[in-house]
Amino acid sequence: MHLALFSSVFICVHPWLFLLVLLLTSPIAHSADAEYKLVLVIPTNNAVLVRLPLTDVTGKVRVKEKTSDGFGIPVAPSKTVLGKKHYLEWQIGYDSPNTNSPSSAPQIHFTRKGETKYGHELSKILLDALRLGVLSTNDLQRELATLPKLAEKSFEEREAVEMEAVQKPDEAGFARSVQRVPQFIKLTDHGAVQIQLKQKQRAVGYQAMVYVCLPMDQVLNGAAEPRKAAAAKSKETVFYRFDRENSGFLLDIVRAFAMASKQHNEDIGNILNKILETKAPNP
Numbered sequence: 001m002h003l004a005l006f007s008s009v010f011i012c013v014h015p016w017l018f019l020l021v022l023l024l025t026s027p028i029a030h031s032a033d034a035e036y037k038l039v040l041v042i043p044t045n046n047a048v049l050v051r052l053p054l055t056d057v058t059g060k061v062r063v064k065e066k067t068s069d070g071f072g073i074p075v076a077p078s079k080t081v082l083g084k085k086h087y088l089e090w091q092i093g094y095d096s097p098n099t100n101s102p103s104s105a106p107q108i109h110f111t112r113k114g115e116t117k118y119g120h121e122l123s124k125i126l127l128d129a130l131r132l133g134v135l136s137t138n139d140l141q142r143e144l145a146t147l148p149k150l151a152e153k154s155f156e157e158r159e160a161v162e163m164e165a166v167q168k169p170d171e172a173g174f175a176r177s178v179q180r181v182p183q184f185i186k187l188t189d190h191g192a193v194q195i196q197l198k199q200k201q202r203a204v205g206y207q208a209m210v211y212v213c214l215p216m217d218q219v220l221n222g223a224a225e226p227r228k229a230a231a232a233k234s235k236e237t238v239f240y241r242f243d244r245e246n247s248g249f250l251l252d253i254v255r256a257f258a259m260a261s262k263q264h265n266e267d268i269g270n271i272l273n274k275i276l277e278t279k280a281p282n283p
C-alpha cells in the first residue's frame, strides 16, 4: 500500500496508537531518553565529579562483576544487587571530532593524521582538575616528561593475541584451540585501569583499549552520599569524585593511554601540552 494512504488509514483506525508511536519516535522523547546516558564532567569547588549511567548496557559504561583474571563478567544492572563485588567498566574517551558533547573541552584541539580533534572526557577532567588545584602544573609537566619512556611499552605494537597450536579434531571433527589475550592492569585503592587488546571494529587486527574500573562501593548518589548496595533503578546515574586524595589515580589513567600505543602516546602529549598552554597566564 502507498505510504501516505497507509498512514491515513492507520491514524483513523488507531488514533491512540498513532499518538504513542509519534511520541516515542519524536526527537524530544529521544533526547530525554538519551540524556542519562551521557557522561558528564562537573567541576565543583575542590573536585571534579563524573556522572555515569548505570543501565546503558550496550554503551561505554557497563556494570561488571569482579573476577580474579581482571576481565570481569557483565551483569544485568537492574536485576543484580550492585555492591562490593561489582564495578563500572568505563571506556573513557579523550578526544572527539566535534564539540557537540557536554563533556567536550573545545579549548583543547590537536590534529591526528590531518584531522582536527577536540578534547573530550579525560581531557576535560584534566583541564578542570588543573584549574581547581586537584592536579598541579608540575604533575602534568612530569607526565609529559615521562611520555617518551612510556612510548617504549606500546602495548598495541608489542603485544598480540596468541593462538595455541590447534589440536587435531576429535571423532566428531571438533578441534580444541585456546586464545591467550594479554592485558596490563593497575589496581589501586581508588579503582583500576586496564589496557586490553580488542578486535578492531572496522578493520583487521587488534587495538589497545583503555578501561577505567570504578568500584561500585566508591560511587556516589545524586546527594553526593555513598550509593547503598542495590539494583540499578531505570536510567539511574552515579557520580565518581576526583579530588586531591585520588589525583594519582587520574595520572594512572593518563599513563595507561601513554602506554597503550604510539598514537595514543602522541595524542596524550598534544593534550597535555594544550592544557598547560591554556593554563599559562597570557604574556
Ligand code: ADE
Residues within 6 Å of the ligand: 091, 092, 093, 094, 095, 208, 209, 210, 211, 260
Ligand atoms: N581513544 C579514545 N578513548 C579510548 C579508549 N578508552 N581506549 C582506546 N582508545 C581510545
